[in-house]
Amino acid sequence: MHAKLTGQDVAKHNNKDSCWVIVHGKAYDVTEFLPEHPGGSKIILKYAGKDATEEFDPIHPPDTLDKYLDKSKHLGPVDMSTVEAEVKAEDPEEAARQERIANMPILEQCYNLLDFEAVAKHVMKRTAWAYYSSGADDEITMRENHSAFHKIWFRPRILIDVEHVDTSTTMLGDKCSIPFYVTATALGKLGNPEGEVVLTRAAHKHDVIQMIPTLASCSFDEIVDAKKGDQIQWLQLYVNKNRDVTRRIVEHAEKRGCKGLFITVDAPQLGRREKDMRSKFEDVGTSVQKVENDNVDRSQGAARAISSFIDPSLSWKDIAYFQSITKMPIVLKGVQRVEDVILAVEHGCAGVVLSNHGGRQLDTAPSGIEVLAEVMPELRKRGMENKIEIYIDGGIRRATDIIKALCLGAKGVGIGRPFLYAMSAYGEAGVNRAMQLLKDEFVMNMRLIGANKVEDLNPSMVDTRGLFTHTVSTASDTLSSSAYDVLCAPSFKEK
Numbered sequence: 001m002h003a004k005l006t007g008q009d010v011a012k013h014n015n016k017d018s019c020w021v022i023v024h025g026k027a028y029d030v031t032e033f034l035p036e037h038p039g040g041s042k043i044i045l046k047y048a049g050k051d052a053t054e055e056f057d058p059i060h061p062p063d064t065l066d067k068y069l070d071k072s073k074h075l076g077p078v079d080m081s082t083v084e085a086e087v088k089a090e091d092p093e094e095a096a097r098q099e100r101i102a103n104m105p106i107l108e109q110c111y112n113l114l115d116f117e118a119v120a121k122h123v124m125k126r127t128a129w130a131y132y133s134s135g136a137d138d139e140i141t142m143r144e145n146h147s148a149f150h151k152i153w154f155r156p157r158i159l160i161d162v163e164h165v166d167t168s169t170t171m172l173g174d175k176c177s178i179p180f181y182v183t184a185t186a187l188g189k190l191g192n193p194e195g196e197v198v199l200t201r202a203a204h205k206h207d208v209i210q211m212i213p214t215l216a217s218c219s220f221d222e223i224v225d226a227k228k229g230d231q232i233q234w235l236q237l238y239v240n241k242n243r244d245v246t247r248r249i250v251e252h253a254e255k256r257g258c259k260g261l262f263i264t265v266d267a268p269q270l271g272r273r274e275k276d277m278r279s280k281f282e283d284v285g286t287s288v289q290k291v292e293n294d295n296v297d298r299s300q301g302a303a304r305a306i307s308s309f310i311d312p313s314l315s316w317k318d319i320a321y322f323q324s325i326t327k328m329p330i331v332l333k334g335v336q337r338v339e340d341v342i343l344a345v346e347h348g349c350a351g352v353v354l355s356n357h358g359g360r361q362l363d364t365a366p367s368g369i370e371v372l373a374e375v376m377p378e379l380r381k382r383g384m385e386n387k388i389e390i391y392i393d394g395g396i397r398r399a400t401d402i403i404k405a406l407c408l409g410a411k412g413v414g415i416g417r418p419f420l421y422a423m424s425a426y427g428e429a430g431v432n433r434a435m436q437l438l439k440d441e442f443v444m445n446m447r448l449i450g451a452n453k454v455e456d457l458n459p460s461m462v463d464t465r466g467l468f469t470h471t472v473s474t475a476s477d478t479l480s481s482s483a484y485d486v487l488c489a490p491s492f493k494e495k
């Protein structure tokens, strides 16, 4: 049995020639790993000879070191009573944030998804808010995603008996209670120390499907272990340059019961998210997947630090490869024009997500709902509408947004930031409330449009004539800047 190392033993190895760090009470020699770290060596050297647990956790799944650091570099347990606690200078920003948390609205004062954004903006750590709220470049597409829904007007039916409303549907052949799912968003522990398993528990409670992100903070197995009964989960895949790594991930996901493989196709390189970059992301970058030694400029924020493994050479010729390594239905996530939907049908894909990655990739790409309105008539013209399931995501904040998407032919919609904000501000109770609010809105609006069940929703119920006009509003920060009156209270007044 190893004698325990002391804090002094570790502290001696505090430079690039000999670099030891402590994570969860164990010491690791990361000297040789420094040049390989996707987040660059600087961020590790910041914790050389010290306890790096607090910074390591939000970014790295717990099994990262076991998976990617050779066992010979695992130095064994450290007597933590001998490790000098890091004396952190009083951070005025953190003190102010704690003050805002102490005065934040109670959960019951959140009445819609945007309220969670309003609160999260004030109570989240700056780097976490920057990462979640960032869109690409001027964030025009991020704003367009939600405002596009305001260009669609309903044509409600009356005198329909809507006493009973059934919101259930199927997605990829699996039943679910309502046509929205939790989409894949990276780094859940930036907003909540438990990370993505919070979303798993809430998704189970509301019988909502969860898409597990490749770049989750929790390990894939933690997220799958957190599911209950026959809860449905999908895998979102960033394809690795190293196809063996990707094949292992896909095969493992299928073995663990994932019911859909969503290959992200709109991110051959992650977009330029300047809020994220400005926060000079100092946390360690994830080493979720091994990469060659390409140094990443730390100043690029979290996104660039965690995505150097993504393969920009991915192309249509790879679809057959994926169909050869899994039986899971394959859905392309991030399709943005009708020609590519038709190619997806011709390549035998089970579905597409019409998405611009929440406006985090190509700025001034069209909203998912606008592409949907372009796609469905073309598919019907070709008799293809039943050959593929069409999903959309981006800017969905109201049940009316979901209903408009279904009227235009979507099978379901993905929701990202609102559940992240709810989780970050109020934990699992927040996500539960967000999902319940959306469900209540959905039932009410189905009644008001004159529909009993999802299948009743059709294009005659919406007027999309205004949808294709692109007026770009002057840059306003986020949709929620004035959504929540309570934020005008003194404690929330912008300093």
Ligand SMILES: Cc1cc2c(cc1C)[n+](S(=O)(=O)[O-])c1c(=O)[nH]c(=O)nc-1n2C[C@H](O)[C@H](O)[C@H](O)COP(=O)(O)O
Residues within 6 Å of the ligand: 131, 132, 133, 145, 183, 184, 185, 186, 213, 214, 215, 236, 264, 303, 333, 355, 356, 357, 358, 359, 360, 393, 394, 395, 396, 414, 415, 416, 417, 418
């Ligand atoms: C908000 C957010 C979105 C991310 C996301 C992280 C955050 C914080 N990340 S990212 O770091 O690489 O950009 C992913 C991701 O891991 N994989 C992915 O396919 N989409 C990713 N997306 C896009 C997401 O799946 C949806 O397309 C988008 O969130 C939908 O828009 P709303 O947030 O407005 O609902």
